[in-house]
Amino acid sequence: MKQRLIIILSIIGVLLTILIARLFWIQVVNGADYKQKAYQQQTADSLISAKRGTIYDITGNELAISASVETIIVNPTSIKGDKNMTQQEKREQIAKYFSENHGLDYEEVLKTVSKTTQSSLVLMKKVEKDVTNEVRQWINENKIKGISIIEDTKRYYPFGSLASHILGFCGTDNQGLYGIEQKFEKYLKGVPGKIVKTKDANSNDLPIESERYINPENGYNITLTIDATIQHIAENYLKQAIEEYKCLDGGTVIIMRPKTGEILAMSSQPDYNLNSPFTPTDEALLENWDTITTQERIDIRNEMWRNMAISKAYEPGSTFKLITAAMAVEEKVVDTSAKIYTDVGYMSVGGYRIKCWRSYNPHGSQTLAEGLQNSCNPLFIYVGSKVGVTNFYKYLRSFGFMETTGIELPSESGSRFWKEKDVTSTDLAVMSFGQRFEITPLQLVTAVSAIANGGTLMKPMIVKSITDSNGNIIENYEPTAVRQVLSKESSDKMLEYAESVVSIGTGKGAQIAGYKIGGKTGTAEQGTNDDNYIASFIGIAPAYNPEMVVLVTLNNPADKSRRQGGQVGAPTAKKIMSDVLDYLQVPKDYETSNGSDTGIKIPDVRTKTITEATKVLKNLGFTVEVNFDGDKNSTVVSDQLPVAGTTLKKGSIIKLYAKEDDVRVSVEVPHVIGKTAAEAEAILKQRGLNISLSGQGVVVSQDPPSGTHVEQGTVIRVEMDNLSGLH
């Protein structure tokens, strides 16, 4: 028997050894693999969105900011019944709550929360904190499981439609879709961080201090060369002109600082509100919005979002005579001191009879300067023929017309010219006065800036610098000279001619008291037999020390008697230049006899309610435009344009902006020391506060300390450390 018992013992011994070997196999040989599998199911990443960078104008105004909002998500399988309610009743309760209180569709919500997928589904995307706080309270009161609220950011444009075509906007996932938002996406977006939380099989957080987190890296901020005040001035007068002159296809304005190529303002009208970019601004369109097809909507939106100033090439017409003249002066193909041509009202070229705009009253014998002042087509046909095709094209290239300017904006389009080898004498003749080729407004401004700045073609600049969230400079953009196009002498001579166009020529409408202004009008047929004109004016101010080159194009003015560049373009450019000269405090060229026209300094009204601010500004003689639909008596002005301190003439438009949700809420900072990252985040979120983490482990310090009262949305900095003994 003893022997048999030893056999039993041996069998058991063998079995136990096998089990130990098996344990070794699972825990040591394959341990890491199983651990990885377990880790995957036990953890859930929750993303901390990176704050998208702010876009500033050159003076530090915030043009695009990221507001902290929240998204409500549901994990349908985590919705559980309790003592009082079945799971189905809970689902119905949720659907009822969201349909009655937050405007969601009952059936839709019920469908979502009844899904059996493991994943989280979005219930409400990007909602303000006051809404999520309500939802939080309801969740707590009703012990709802499965609904959670995650941090998110929403793009907000304090100035609404201002510079809409430059800034562009973001899609629902905060991805830049147009403009700077699109072009600088990789700088602006930042890198999202995450918290890896440990979860039980029902997706509840575990009380294990093992979470890891990776801080989000906030996006870089971008400072534009745009000045919001100048942009505002430009947009206002452009809108006024479009309305006054009934421009059927809108218009554009570009203001460039010729010495550097910096764009101070750029506007295409009609524009759109960046805070609701999908809604058409045209009210007639909006009314029929529901009746048109999806494709039509897409086309309308694409047209609305199009930055015509850089992406719509047009026939410049007579403004281009500045370029032709510059070629002739630089190449010295005509005698600038003599009468070079006698206009008889037309000129025959290659069998075609090309008329001057004033063929009923020919200009007679003129110098080059006089030809420019009169905008005499036959004279420029003559000048063009003197320059010749080869030189003409050489200058087209050197003035940058044969390539895009390379501005840091998306969708810049190029120009359309005949091929050099195909150009006939007739072609050259019409090109000499700016017809039968297409260039973009930006190309013309850039080329005229070269004439104005001493002859150097500058690359247009729209971005001044990129900085990180701590203000460190990531990239600084410096003015870039592309090439020398003209000599200083030719440039000076051209400025003199341009000034004479305004002082005694067709550009008289652009005269500004106290300043010498240069410029050139343009009235160009678009296409060959279409009754579609673009009236334009390109201005240089002040003419002999240019601070700005301004191009105004007014597209397709309806009134046939009022569609000349000199009639509509010059006065519009004048208003813009006049206000901008004041704003930039450019020294006057001469004292004006009429001193009563001095401006009024705009006060700072940003702490006042809209009603008060309106009153104050109206009493000073300004026209006030309010960009806000809510209660004007209780809402405080958040921004104003032009900014305080700017001196403007009586009657100038001041725009006031306010934010709907700008009711500032003060909250007490809770105590989060000793908490894990996830706990601290949850506690702070509950109060509408944001967190910034550093270190690892548990919270050892916080700033501001608990008990302090701060505004909602304030970032609470917490420092973490591994206090291994505290577990």
Added chain:
Amino acid sequence: MKQKQVDMILLIVTIVLLALGVIMVLSASAPYALNMYNDSYYFFKDQFIYAIVGVTMMLIISLIDYKIYKRFAKVGLIVGIILIALVFVPGLGVTRNQATRWLNFGFFQFQPSELTKLAVILFFAAVLSQKQWRDKISSSFIWFLIFLAIPGVISLILLKQPHMSAAVVIILISLSIMFAAGTKIKYIVSLIPVGVAAVGAMILMAPYRLDRLKYWLDPWADLQGDGWQLAQSLMAVGSGGLFGLGLGQSRQKYMYLPEQYNDFIFAVWCEELGLIGGILLIALFAIFIWRGIIIAMKCKDKFGSYMAVGITSMIGIQAIFNIAVVTGTVPVTGMSLPFFSYGGSSLLILLCATGILLNISRNCEK
């Protein structure tokens, strides 16, 4: 008469196993208890009280001469069979997870199969301690089969509950005692094809068992369904690595592991204490079994010897099976880990049985 000394090693190992077991119930059950009863100590308190009562009973029983049980052998067997049949009486039987294995006595529920195991041990030990029966099973295959019919009938009743693991344990205990009592090895070996045929028949009767087999080989194939238990168990054991995540640090116990404080408590143990802990626990059971067999060897009478073999094999078989299930070495069946798994009636009976074993050890040759 002054009592002789009990086997101190066995006593100490039992107490250590029990103490570790109770601690492990606390660690493994706390999340579930908190979730279900809002009290982390819900199961621990229960188990702790049973452990105190059980140890007291064990110590008292170790003072009672085991020989007096011999006269209850036949009555005990009959009672044991009746008890497992009683679960089918409406009102008495309790059904959980589609298995009717419990009896309800109002204030207290228990699993009669635990008691039946002990009744079978007592019966076989009592009968085979008589030479004429010993001779019959060692010379006649027919008599071997007749004896085997007793656990066979019990197993059929248990399979009806269904409670396959108890049936397997009872058959293996019976075979162990018969083997110790000198039945021919070839008789036992000849059962292997019968066993294989029985498994085949059972699979044919209930095809879900084939799926069980499939997911035993590849639990990841149906992670959300039949593979869940084993996959979770393997992830728990594997996560432990060499040294474990630390006592109380199991993650898998948070609703991933099924029966985390019961059938799969060893998985939590391994996750928290690693391979080192796993080997330690297996070693403790090995010492227990070693002492049990030594007691059987040294016992002066056959009855005591066979009782010792029966009790030791009962505990040994359950421990080996449980660990084999948790490690995926055999297909999943509901087998608890002696002294560890949560469950009052099971713990009490195990400790009572150990008390008998301790008393037998007093009667050993020193």
